[in-house]
Amino acid sequence: MGSITVVGMGPGSFGLMSMEAWELMQNAPQLVLRTAVHPTADELKKKGIRFSSFDERYESADDFESLYNSIAEELTDRAAEGEELVYAVPGSPLVAERTVVLLREKAEKKHVELKIHPAMSFVEVLYTRLGIDPISGLTIVDAADLERLPLDIPTGIVITQVYSPMIASEAKLSLMELLPDEFEIIYTHNLGLPDESIRKIPLYELDRQPDIDHLTSVYIPAREKDERFDFAPFTEIMRRLREPGGCPWDREQTPESLRKHILEEAYEVIEAIDKGDKELLCEELGDLLLQIVFQARIAEETGHFSMQDVIDGIADKMIRRHPHIFGDIEASDAAAVMVNWEAIKRREKPERSSAIDGLPPELPGLMAAAKLQQRAASVGFEWPVIDDAWAKCREEAEELREAVKNGEKAHIEEEMGDLLFACVNLARLLDVPAELAVNKANRKFRSRFSYVEKKVHEHGKRWEDFDVDALISFWEEAKAQERISI
Known part of the structure; x- marks a missing residue:
């Protein structure tokens, strides 16, 4: 060997x-x-x-x-x-x-x-010649990969392998999707050689340079924050609504009073996704975004943070938590990505001594159960095979049955909670979000019950005039209607 x-x-x-x-x-x-x-x-x-x-x-x-x-x-x-x-x-x-x-x-x-x-590498020569401190961040990308470049990269960008006019033209067109045609870039050629050339040119002239070859690279200076994110029109509307002389209702709101609206809008987004209604989803995402901008405006008025801080914070976090994209970490599949993500979170929040710390107490019960189980699984506390989760559900159902026989209310409540918790765990292992599944079941029940209610009214009778079998027959009709519509 x-x-x-x-x-x-x-x-x-x-x-x-x-x-x-x-x-x-x-x-x-x-x-x-x-x-x-x-x-x-x-x-x-x-x-x-x-x-x-x-x-x-x-x-x-x-x-x-x-x-x-x-x-x-x-x-x-x-x-x-x-x-x-x-x-x-x-x-x-x-x-x-x-x-x-x-x-x-x-x-x-x-x-x-x-x-x-x-x-x-040529990068050391480049940042020496340009007076760039790489500690402030530098993204290096092959010209062939520019189409995969995420929007709003916060660092300067070095583009390598700009070895021909054709490649330069393709790079220019990709960059024009992100930058103005006149944006000033730095063209470099023969770095470190006696005839090296470093010159500033507008982006649209990139493929018109006479000396493009295998020793050509391009530097895109980092853009200012106000160029990266433009929420100005939206935030300006919210500012005016909150100012003296603005909307009385908007001026009265506090972070606490808006809590319920955030929950409502989030669930309406989920409903739009489940319906597959793209126009409704666009509308509902706007309503949810309004709540975020509203909260940020109130915080800015009190000097705590601004909408720009919110955007910059999440942009930085996404870059920081995706080192397999923006750094030198490798992640071969989604499972490896999640391992990296959880490890980074632990480093970022050293005050959390337990794997299950940091879950909001206001989470809906099923969602909280799933989160707890996921956190526990991330450190190895997990059923080896899914059959064990099925068995646990059957065990908890039998314990509930015994509690019901004994008739002790507190014990029944406890065992019912254990059964629901076990079912949530099974749902998680089946890759089914329990909270979304039960919401879908709720919507299905609402639709079918409305059909039954309509049939009762169509017969000109009262609910008590129908026995259970008759009502169930209406229910089955509703199910049949759903299958036809599918």
């Missing part, structure tokens, strides 16, 4: 490559470059260093992902067969180098030894 040692050739000139990388390349049994189209490769030739590269594959590959995958596949196959390889990549192996990401995955599967050495 051989090995792969990955080194970086630095951002450009030979002098910016590390001594460690130079020594490893000098002494390499087999030196392989991802590409020889790099200033350092010319210096290697002059110094008599023999190497091979994958440049010929760039012409025949269908796309970059398949190209990089084939490179990683060949390198790990060769190492598995006993070759000792030094693999050199432009810049740093750890900055925007897809082949190294793929090498890690394939080397682990094939049990190939992989060593990755740090190196200087």
Whole structure:
């Protein structure tokens, strides 16, 4: 079994490559470059260093992902067969180098030894030249991935791999979805080389530059907060309603008086979702947003926080709690995302000593039960298999039956609570939100009962004129009507 040692050739000139990388390349049994189209490769030739590269594959590959995958596949196959390889990549192996990401995955599967050495990337040269402190935040993205760039990134953005006018044109069009055409960007070329060029240009001129090639990158300065989020028209309406001379009702409201409205609007949003009515959902989301803006306005009047603070806070939290998107953490599936999310929450709220701390006491009972169970499951307190949850429901139902036989009210209430709690746990394991399920059942009962009530009135009789069997027949008619409408 051989090995792969990955080194970086630095951002450009030979002098910016590390001594460690130079020594490893000098002494390499087999030196392989991802590409020889790099200033350092010319210096290697002059110094008599023999190497091979994958440049010929760039012409025949269908796309970059398949190209990089084939490179990683060949390198790990060769190492598995006993070759000792030094693999050199432009810049740093750890900055925007897809082949190294793929090498890690394939080397682990094939049990190939992989060593990755740090190196200087073009990013260090860029923030040195531009006077940027990276501690304030920097987002690095491949030009091919710009379409996946989230809206309102709060940091400066470095766009790599702008290697042709076509790629520059595609990048420009993607950025114009987020930025004004005239937005000033910084175009960089040949960073770290004697003929390096750094110039400010309007966004619309990005693909018109005469020197676009593999050493081209772009920097998008961070935008001001008031450019990222514009709630001004909405918040201005609320300000006027709350000011002297505004609406008497709006002026009288307090955070406490609005609590019930928040709950009502949230449930109306859920109802609109369940109905699949997109126009109603849009309306109800606006009503819910009104409650958020209302609360923020009251808080701003008392000097506690503003609507902008609310938006910035949640934007920062979403970035902070998604390190697999905005950082260097990997999450292969939704379960891994939730593990990361809970770990980050625990770090953010060290005052919570228990896994079940922090649940609002006002939560509806079924929702609170589900939350408690989910928190407990997150630390391993969970049924091994779902059959155990089914068995627990049957056990609690039997205990309720025995309590009813004994006739003690307090005991019946306790056992009924245990049965409901067990049913909520079963619903959670079946991925069915208990609170939403019971709300749906309530709406279904309301619809069917209304049908029964209509039939009673249509017969010109009173409820007591019908026996249970007759009423149940109306109920079954209602169920049949539902099936027909579906």
